[in-house]
């Protein structure tokens with residue numbers, strides 16, 4: 142597999158934001174991950190060729206970030222905040238409700254490939270704790286009873 | 297609690313950080329912003345001030361960084377090389393990482409008032425004769441991404457950003473960079489590595505960033521709220537800024553309250569407002585059935601303040617009196633039904649997870665201290681364990697660690713040991729925790745790359 146035309150077009154558009162191709166690597170990984178959901182070894186190889194950097198170098202950045210996926214993930218990413226404000230406001234109950242609704246634990250993907258459930262540090266929404274995100278949408282405060290309704294909205 | 301401009305009883309009823317915000321919660325458009333006096337500071341600078349004069353105004357205002365450390369903004373800017381011999385490009389970087397647990401003010405500002413940030417960065421660029429700005433934003437701030445991208449497009453279209461800002465001959469543009477994650481990217485020198493797509497370990501200092509920063513060029517890094525303070529200072533002058541506060545530190549600030557209160561949220565208030573007033577008046581006080589025990593005043597790296605000391609004014613110097621720091625000024629409350637050991641454990645697990653691994657005391661020590669705290673919380677603690685923790689606090693200072701992450705992690709722990717000794721002792725004596733909200737329930741998967 143190689144980069145699609147659309148991927149190449151998006152990558153070309155961001156190169157101008159950085160003084161050299163190498164410096165665009167983190168943003169380039171975000172762009173390709175947004176399209177392919179996760180970064181396979183082939184994806185990194187494609188990117189490495191495009192940016193003129195080695196796969197090892199890309200992987201050294203990828204393994205540093207907490208939101209670069211090097212394994213397959215579901216269609217939607219569910220993030221439950223586990224930092225101290227949300228913890229004190231009902232994180233345990235929220236996490237249990239999400240796990241029960243999805244039938245998976247933290248770090249796992251539902252069998253139908255719909256959701257991957259992950260822990261996240263403080264979402265900067267402590268005043269809305271306990272908080273969670275589904276893809277790019279923030280939800281909070283979330284009562285355990287609200288969980289099914291929220292997740293039901295994502296196909 | 298939403299921002300309520302114009303509260304009576306203060307030196308001035310001005311709320312420069314929130315004035316342009318819309319009541320419907322959507323981001324202020326460029327027209328909203330201009331109608332509220334936006335871009336007037338920039339016009340004033342372009343039409344009649346020399347770059348160093350802008351820096352002097354910022355210095356005279358007394359503005360101190362809102363990212364937590366409180367360094368003088370004007371003094372930082374004045375170390376940027378100016379004139380024909382200065383290296384170019386020079387960079388203005390905005391720190392919008394906001395990943396420290398208990399910090400929630402920059403999200404509020406970025407989602408609602410993006411043009412104020414652009415104007416502040418433009419003024420920083422003008423003052424330091426810089427060429428380009430980067431806004432470094434954490435992941436998960438997707439709503440802010442939309443607001444900022446839209447604001448940048450509007451500003452370019454109207455000539456506020458670009459090769460010739462408002463026809464003045466000053467070229468300046470701003471790019472948005474969204475992080476691929478990790479708390480350490482908020483540390484300013486690590487942020488520069490992240491922006492360069494390097495592994496985001498902090499850098500050794502010297503050299504200082506204003507000498508050799510992003511791509512080894514002179515660089516200013518400031519917090520979101522710091523830049524947002526600048527347009528008003530340039531428009532109305534340093535004395536106006538100084539007159540806004542109830543203490544002598546100047547200005548207003550975004551404060552916040554999270555926890556068991558009637559109206560959690562963010563509000564713009566004069567610097568120096570008493571912590572008690574923030575909690576009891578603006579946040580509506582504790583919910584019935586809950587009593588306040590302590591406050592984490594400005595992010596997980598600030599020391600707990602006991603309920604008995606909440607009359608303290610919220611300011612940089614005043615918070616010393618209660619052995620804490622202002623930090624981000626967003627309070628998280630510890631109530632009487634929540635275990636203080638459990639809360640401290642949760643914070644320590646965060647810092648252990650987010651250690652970048654560069655230096656040994658932090659990489660090894662934090663894991664180890666978190667494990668010891670976990671033992672205490674779950675009833676496996678032994679007498680003497682708190683002494684070991686206290687020794688760890690002593691050991692993990694800034695002489696031995698490469699950056700401030702590990703020393704910051706010691707602040708909640710040190711204060712918890714000092715303020716809640718009976719709780720620690722009881723956990724050990726009784727072999728467990730009696731609080732309703734306890735444990736830590738933190739996932740077993742911390743520190744994993746997915």
Ligand SMILES: Cc1cc2nc3c(=O)[nH]c(=O)nc-3n(C[C@H](O)[C@H](O)[C@H](O)COP(=O)(O)O)c2cc1C
Nearest residue numbers: 361362363391393394482483484518519522700701
């Ligand atoms: C581990 C760590 C994380 C930090 N995170 C942030 C952050 O998210 N936002 C921020 O403005 N400053 C953060 N800082 C402080 C920055 O290093 C730097 O002091 C600040 O951005 C300077 O801006 P200011 O002077 O306007 O406050 C962090 C510091 C450390 C040690």
Ligand code: SF4
Nearest residue numbers: 652653654655658699
């Ligand atoms: S103190 Fe921790 S976060 Fe800072 S450089 Fe050392 S290991 Fe990295």
Ligand code: FES
Nearest residue numbers: 222227264266267
């Ligand atoms: S602790 Fe959950 S959003 Fe801050």
